[in-house]
Amino acid sequence: MIEGALEVVGARAALTYFGALGPAGLSHGYLFTGPAGVGKKTFARALAQSLLCETPKSTLLGYCNACAGCRLFRAGTHPDFVASEGEVAIGQNAGSAQHDEDLTARDLVRELSLHGYRSAYRVVLLGDVEFSSPAAANALLKFFEEPPKGVVVLLTSSASGTLLPTIRSRFVEIGFAPLGTSEVESVLRAGGVDATRARLAAEASFGSITRARAVLEGADEGIRGAAFAWFADAMSGRAPDRSFLQLDDRSLNASEKRAAVAEMIEIVRIAARDWAALGVGADVPLLAPDQRELLSRIPQRPPAAAAALLAAIAETTKLAETNVSAGLVVDYLRMQLG
Numbered sequence: 057m058i059e060g061a062l063e064v065v066g067a068r069a070a071l072t073y074f075g076a077l078g079p080a081g082l083s084h085g086y087l088f089t090g091p092a093g094v095g096k097k098t099f100a101r102a103l104a105q106s107l108l109c110e111t112p113k114s115t116l117l118g119y120c121n122a123c124a125g126c127r128l129f130r131a132g133t134h135p136d137f138v139a140s141e142g143e144v145a146i147g148q149n150a151g152s153a154q155h156d157e158d159l160t161a162r163d164l165v166r167e168l169s170l171h172g173y174r175s176a177y178r179v180v181l182l183g184d185v186e187f188s189s190p191a192a193a194n195a196l197l198k199f200f201e202e203p204p205k206g207v208v209v210l211l212t213s214s215a216s217g218t219l220l221p222t223i224r225s226r227f228v229e230i231g232f233a234p235l236g237t238s239e240v241e242s243v244l245r246a247g248g249v250d251a252t253r254a255r256l257a258a259e260a261s262f263g264s265i266t267r268a269r270a271v272l273e274g275a276d277e278g279i280r281g282a283a284f285a286w287f288a289d290a291m292s293g294r295a296p297d298r299s300f301l302q303l304d305d306r307s308l309n310a311s312e313k314r315a316a317v318a319e320m321i322e323i324v325r326i327a328a329r330d331w332a333a334l335g336v337g338a339d340v341p342l343l344a345p346d347q348r349e350l351l352s353r354i355p356q357r358p359p360a361a362a363a364a365l366l367a368a369i370a371e372t373t374k375l376a377e378t379n380v381s382a383g384l385v386v387d388y389l390r391m392q393l394g
């Protein structure tokens with residue numbers, strides 16, 4: 057039986073790939089790329105559980121949720137599953153990392169070198185992986201020249217442009233696409249959200265389940281409200297306040313700052329889209345109706361200029377996926393608006 061986690065995520069390419077794969081075709085490394093919140097980590101965990109499930113199956117994907125392997129996996133105590141949740145920076149030497157929880161390249165290679173304790177596979181999942189130096193990445197590269205049998209490394213990244221080409225070339229890369237609004241809506245509905253709230257959250261989600269849930273919980277209100285205010289100031293020729301992004305906070309790593317800026321750009325896209333819709337004057341439903349008053353105070357521009365602005369913001373999304381620093385991305389975005 058395939059559990060829901062394999063079905064709900066925006067993983068058509070991954071489902072097609074792994075659905076057609078037998079154990080002999082399994083690679084030692086996969087890189088799942090795509091925007092944040094489209095199910096890369098959810099799918100990676102489901103794949104890991106599939107590999108560690110001890111019930112015989114005809115396909116690679118799928119797990120029983122009842123065997124000892126599945127029970128250990130769900131309890132978070134499977135000896136052959138190593139996962140790093142959230143953002144991971146992999147440093148070169150012990151003590152060089154900014155955060156205590158950061159893995160060193162040496163830790164990682166040691167984990168990878170162990171054979172499976174109870175399973176034929178040993179699965180290592182590194183979510184939102186980022187290497188703090190080329191040397192750290194190279195330590196992993198050396199390992200991949202001759203990986204132990206049964207080791208499968210799963211990386212996820214929403215900024216794959218920051219990974220070295222030499223790393224990327226050693227992994228099978230599979231793209232995850234943003235979900236359609238109706239897909240987000242049905243995932244929320246399946247989770248017990250009522251129809252009206254599910255539709256509104258899905259419309260504000262830009263294809264991300266994570267963002268849709270944040271909208272429902274009001275959890276992103278801090279960055280959301282601040283990003284709308286930033287947009288209104290930048291568009292009106294005032295100096296926008298970007299302190300909410302905490303780009304000068306040295307306790308945050310580059311990956312965390314990049315994630316905050318990526319979130320901000322998505323909100324700015326919503327803001328710009330609604331501002332342009334107000335300029336058309338028709339009864340276009342707004343994605344963020346609560347921001348109508350703020351957005352309607354921003355001076356309108358000729359339709360061609362508004363269209364060019366929307367395109368420029370979309371380009372900034374791509375820039376944010378490269379290794380250009382978060383601060384420069386924000387500066388670039390502001391230039392597009394001003």
Ligand SMILES: [Zn+2]
Nearest residue numbers: 109120123126
């Ligand atoms: Zn099982």
